[in-house]
Amino acid sequence: MSKVRYTEEDLQEALKTYRESVQSGKRISYNELSRKFNIPSDTIRRRINKPSTKPMPPPKQSALTREMQIELKKWICKGIIDNQIYCSREFIRQNAESLYKFKFPNGEIKMDDIKLFFKTFPYLAQMLSTQNRIRLGQPDLDYFERMEWKYRLDDIEKLDMSEFIDQWHLNLMDWIVENEVPENRIYNLDETCFDLTRGLMKLQTKYVDEEETSNSKFQKWDLLSTIMIVSLSGKILPPVIIYKGEEFNLNWIKNNPKNWVYGVTNSGRITPELMMNLFRNHFLRLLDAGKDKPPIGIILNGHISHKTIEFQNFCEFNNIKLHYVPTPSREIKQPIKNLIENIIKPQWKCLDAPFTQIDPNIVSLKNEFNFKYKLALEKLTSKVIKNAWTESELSMKKLDAKYEEREINFIKNYGI
Template sequence: MPSRNHLDKIGRKKKKKWTEEAMEHALTQVKSGRYTVRQAAKEFGVPKSSLGDRVSGRVRPGSRSGPAQLITSADEELLVEFSSYVSKHGFPLTKRQLVSFASSIYKRQHRRVAFSKLGQTWWLNFRKRQGKNITVQAADAGARRARKVRVAKEALDYFFRILNSVLEAHALADKPQRIWNCNEVAFQLARKRATPPKSAARGCQSAPAFKDRVSVLACLNAAGADVPPFVVYSKAYPGGLCYKTRGPSSALYGCSDSGRVTSELFKKWFLGHFLLHAPKERPLLLVFDGHKSPLNLEVVETARREGVVLVCLPPHCSHLLQPLDAGLFPLIKRRFAALSGDADVTLFAVSKKDFSGVFKGAYQVTREDEGIGIVKESFRKCGLYPSCHFPLNRERLMSLQNTDAQPGDATAPNGVVSLALPGMSA
């Protein structure tokens, strides 16, 4: 990976002193027969070899010098515009995320390439080309660590400015059926087996054999309606098809190594499930924790095309802003524990194969008056509908005014290296 010093040395090399316009005039005169290559090069001040390459056809007119550009100028503009959109909706991109999205564009153009060629060299050159269009904001590590314990008031202010501007721009302030929230809840499963007793007096003991994790991505709106859940198993699907036939109606299923919703699974859910079951009225607002489920470039492009506005919750604030965490998920877990015969709501003695059947009974609460009422009240408490910047205890807030940030820095509330257009407002 080349260093900055190496790239600076390359940048200090002798640059061309002629313009493309002069080269075009010289090429026109040579092709018309008025000048020879030597005469035209001298008359218009362009290199004779470069002009000769264009006359012979070895180099196409307008071609840039150096190696071929990995991402076209049009796609670079798309990337800049994309970073502006996501920044305005609560999740500014880190350097790593932007390079990842750029790699997705590169792979889309070069489908046979198994790996991305975009690295530090591309990133630094991209920064030079797009320096007028993007601003790199340094992370404040101290503030980021502190936010894990307390909630930053600036982060909440920033989020509600975004939320209110979106609701006003799309006339959604009085349409609860179009305001959606999706969130992930985890179920830790433990199978138990009998272990041989160490002595006859102690008898047979029960000990955990191994644990499985199952996550459920639920999505409900401020009116209490839901999109069928997305069940994600750890490592592999259960054997047979009973997990589908016994589970909630129209539910979606997936698996990942960790049993969590990954970027690819979130894309699968959004493109093939949410858009299928969500209301046809547009626009829709989808509020979610984009920091746990990293966004996919295709998700954002499709959402904008389909009239779905994505808004991301600020990090370390989900316990205050997630409606489903506020009341529905604890109720579902209590129902699940009661149906499975467990007194503990943190560890369930249910197999992966039987999980969907038990979960179906627990998830039924979302269609009952109790569950619908809890969802509506949770949206109100979290300030999502009606939109309200609720007052918080000062002990739970943290001001960023006393951090080590330099004067004039426009650090986003997320406290990460982010990209945003200069002068961009929330």
């Protein structure tokens, strides 16, 4: 049986309620107090019959200032809930701490501070809880109700994801129109993890879009990740190769194109810190983005590196508009996933026999990957990239058609 958890504040509130009920002449029972405050009835009875002689501790105060709480609230509403992407309390704590350290560099934010924050804004906790149930595989009813779609309970099993995808496409078109993003400045950004040691004859990939990706999923993988950015107009930016290791080794990139960009992390996957460095030092220039330039639109998933307060504020400052694929994003066809599956992965079918001897740093495998990746990228012509957008139903022609259909249906239904 799970242990009942309550605080001294909870108990004092229960005692206060009991005293008020006695004074009003409508005495509340111990069992009713127990159910209301989630405190054992025996504990309440003992405290009433034999009050504690210990002084009541002062109420806890959050380390977050009022201004920090307001900024954190704004980020949760606008950056997480509005974008329908998953967010854990630990991730909220990390971002709250990043706000706190601007004023107090050596300070830290504990989970108790986040609990106090949600006591101040309880509706945020409820909204996040409802939204995060989607990721945990809870009934689709919550999912569609949140999308403001109404239907009968007995029709739940008949529904598929097509309505949700169509609605997301319409939201995408609204986002393009609202932000006045030029067609040639709309991009898709995605990260793909490749397994180097389990046989390059048939390259294995992982698409990471969840925040809490368990390391156990990748513990048998020697990862190498790539970040690809392609535009709706058929342009591809120089790729980013992220190696797994503690230090960068020049032997990994022999004969690589000079404009490729690199990173190293302990996991072989992108981190929030690396993402910020890439945008500051490379992508801002490559995208021709800036606060005084026309808006850039980026379609991306809810990976942890894409949704920090720092990253979202940086993009907002530089007129980069972010449109997230809701978590989980596997039902939405992104152009880059199309290119990976149809163009990139087939390149490895023509490898020679699998390697029988692997050096400790798998330098040979990394060099072989780079060589094949370069050949695959050379096949990503403007036409191929545009076709990937079309097959994902994210081309302007298809989006315009859905947008127009919605307007026609609105006129038919409401006569406006």
